[in-house]
Amino acid sequence: MPTNLLMQPNVTTSCTPDAIAGVITQLAQTASIEANVHDTRHLDTCTSLIPSGTRMYVSHLPGQRWEDTCTTSVAVHALGLKPVPHIPIRLIENDYALHTLLHTLASQSQIEEVLLISGDYPQSKGPYSAVIDVLRNFPFADYGIKALSLAGHPEGHPRVDLEHIRQAEREKCALAQARGFDSRLVTQFFFEADPFVSWSQDQMNHHQSAERIAGIAGPASIGTLFKFALRCGVGPSVRALGVRPGALLKLLGDYTPNDLVVALAQAKVQTPSLFTGLHVFCFGGLVKSCQWLHAVSRGQFELDMTQGLRMRT
Numbered sequence: 001m002p003t004n005l006l007m008q009p010n011v012t013t014s015c016t017p018d019a020i021a022g023v024i025t026q027l028a029q030t031a032s033i034e035a036n037v038h039d040t041r042h043l044d045t046c047t048s049l050i051p052s053g054t055r056m057y058v059s060h061l062p063g064q065r066w067e068d069t070c071t072t073s074v075a076v077h078a079l080g081l082k083p084v085p086h087i088p089i090r091l092i093e094n095d096y097a098l099h100t101l102l103h104t105l106a107s108q109s110q111i112e113e114v115l116l117i118s119g120d121y122p123q124s125k126g127p128y129s130a131v132i133d134v135l136r137n138f139p140f141a142d143y144g145i146k147a148l149s150l151a152g153h154p155e156g157h158p159r160v161d162l163e164h165i166r167q168a169e170r171e172k173c174a175l176a177q178a179r180g181f182d183s184r185l186v187t188q189f190f191f192e193a194d195p196f197v198s199w200s201q202d203q204m205n206h207h208q209s210a211e212r213i214a215g216i217a218g219p220a221s222i223g224t225l226f227k228f229a230l231r232c233g234v235g236p237s238v239r240a241l242g243v244r245p246g247a248l249l250k251l252l253g254d255y256t257p258n259d260l261v262v263a264l265a266q267a268k269v270q271t272p273s274l275f276t277g278l279h280v281f282c283f284g285g286l287v288k289s290c291q292w293l294h295a296v297s298r299g300q301f302e303l304d305m306t307q308g309l310r311m312r313t
Contacts, residue, residue, distance in 0.1 A: 014269060014270075015266060015269045015270060017303050017304060019269050020262065020265045020266055020269055020303060021265075021299070021301075021303045023265040023268050023269055024261055024262065024265045024296060024301075024303070024309065025296065025297060025298075025299050027261065027264070027265065027268075027277060027278045028261075028278070028293050028296035028297035029051065029297040030277050030278075031054075031277060031278040031279065031280055031293055032054065032055035032056070032057060032084070032186075032213070032277070032278070032279045032280070033046075033050065033054065033055075033056055033057070033218075033279070033280045033282065033286070033289060033290065033293065034056070034057040034058075034059055034279065034280065034281050034282055035056050035057070035058060035059070035072065035076065035282065035286050036058070036059045036061055036072075037058075037059075037061065037064060037068040037069070037071070037072045039072075039282075039286040040071075040072055040075045042285075042286050042287050043075055043076065043079050043081075044079070045287050045290070046286060046287060046290040047079045047080065047081070049287075049290040049291055049293065049294040050081075050290050050293055050294065052080040052081070053080065053081065053082055054081050054082065055081075055082045055084050055113070056076045056081045056082065056083055056084065057083075057084045057085075057086065057115055057149075057186075057279070058072045058073050058076065058083050058084065058085040058086060059086050060085070060086040060087070060088055060091075060119075066097075066101050069085050069086075069101075069105075070085075070101070070104050070105055070108060070109070072085075073085050073105055073108070073109040073111060074108050074109045076109070077108075077109040077110055077111075082111075082112070082113070083105075083109050083111055084111070084113045084114060084115055084149060085105060085111065085114055085115070086114075086115045086117060087101070087114050087115065087116055087117070088117050088118065088119025088121065089116060089117070089118060089119065089124075089128040089129075089130075089131055089133070089134045090118055090119040090121045090123070090124040090125065090128065090129060091119055091121065091125055092124075092125065092126050092127075092128055092134070093125045093126040094126050094127065095127070095138065097126070098134075098138060102114075102140070102143040102145070103143060105143075106143045106144045106145075110144070111144070111145070112144060112145060112146045112147060113145065113146065113147040113148065113149060114140070114145060114148065114149065115148075115149040115150070115151075115186065116131045116134065116135070116148060116149070116150055116151075116172075117131065117150075117151050118130055118131055118151075130168070131150065131151075131168075131172055132168065132171055132172055132175065135148075135172060135175045135176060135179070136175065140179075140181070141179070141180065141181075145181070146181065146182060147181055147182040147183070147184065148176045148181045148182070148183050148184070149183075149184045149185075149186050149213075150169070150172045150173060150176065150183060150184065150185055150186070150210070151185070151186065151187075151188070152169060152185035152186060152187040152188070152199070152212065152213075152215075153165050153169070153187065153188050154187050154188070154190055154195045154196045154198070154199035154200075154235075155188070155190060155195045155234065155235025155236060155237060156235055166202070169185060169203075169208075170206055170208060173185065173208055173209075173210040176210070177209065177210065182211075183210040183211070184210060184211040184212075184213050184276075185203070185208075185210050185211065185212050185213065186213040186215055186279050187199075187212075187213065187214055187215040187279075188215055188234065189215045189216055189217045189228075189229075189234065189281045190214075190215070190216070190234060190235070190237040190260075191217070191225075191229075191234070191237040191238055191240035191241055191260060192236075192237035192240050192260070192263075193260060193263035193264050193266075193267060194237075195235065195236070195237055196214055196264070196275075197264075197267045197274065200212050200274045200275050201271075201274070204273065204274070211275075211276040211277070212274070212275040212276055213275065213276060213277050213278065213279045214264055214275055214277070214278050214279065215278075215279045215280075215281060216257045216260055216261065216264075216278055216279070216280055216281070217255065217257060217280075217281050217283055217284075218257065218280045218281060218282050218283065218284055218288060218289030218292055218293075219254050219255065219256045219257070219284045219288050219289060219292050220254060220255055220283040220284025220285075220288075221254055221255070221284065222241055222254075222255050224283050224284060225241055225255055225283060226238070226241060228281075228283050229241070240260075241255065254284065255284075256292065256311075257280075257292075258301075258308065258309040258310070258311070259308050259309065261278070261296070261309065262303070262308050262309045264278075280292075280293065295311060295312075296311075300312045
């Protein structure tokens with residue numbers, strides 16, 4: 001199904017600009033966002049821009065201490081947001097270390113959800129090398145965990161076979177739900193809607209009931225996004241950033257996810273159950289992404305059938 005429906009002459013009557021704009025606004029109002037340990041000084045500013053209770057994922061940077069994850073989660077919780085800490089399970093040395101981490105997070109920041117990822121580390125420090133291993137063996141519910149976020153890869157993974165990725169996604173979600181957890185597949189960021197739409201439709205075809213959350217990059221410079229895309233193994237949709245010669249990149253303004261969000265909203269108008277929400281990666285800075293979400297959630301944009309979404313100045 002083409003996702004650039006604004007350019008298609010024969011769309012369904014329900015896929016009107018007003019319907020699309022309404023979905024865009026709703027997606028921004030309910031979006032989650034990602035912070036890192038260096039963003040704590042900006043949290044006060046962000047709370048004036050995003051709703052109380054917003055899920056704020058706390059990333060785990062290379063070399064980061066678990067103490068930093070806990071401190072940042074406490075700061076997020078203290079401001080009325082819901083911290084969702086990343087836990088790369090290949091960094092867990094043993095069950096006692098995971099117990100200590102979750103006990104601290106639960107007692108100090110009242111977490112109810114974590115994001116479980118394997119982590120791009122060649123070797124595990126302890127007994128867990130894949131998320132399915134820790135799901136099978138560790139009692140997350142004992143720490144007040146009610147929901148589990150899990151990684152989705154619409155464009156695959158540069159170092160893992162695609163069929164293995166798809167099987168792992170289905171197994172993780174099935175096991176999480178069998179153990180009584182709400183589950184969310186939060187995707188790697190991407191720059192074109194079609195791979196995500198195809199992936200979501202495939203999940204639906206396999207009767208996958210986990211929420212599907214579209215990971216998008218917030219406003220940032222093109223150069224910064226290229227750097228993170230290469231580091232994170234973003235797939236073919238990265239070509240959307242490279243429509244101009246590389247020598248001109250420094251002259252370009254910031255990327256915004258405006259056109260991508262329009263395409264996603266169009267797909268959701270056509271198939272409301274296709275996905276649940278958005279998650280914003282803040283490569284251009286937490287405040288800048290919060291400002292963008294604030295403006296979009298208030299409908300401070302124009303949308304027409306040829307120009308797409310343009311922010312009001």
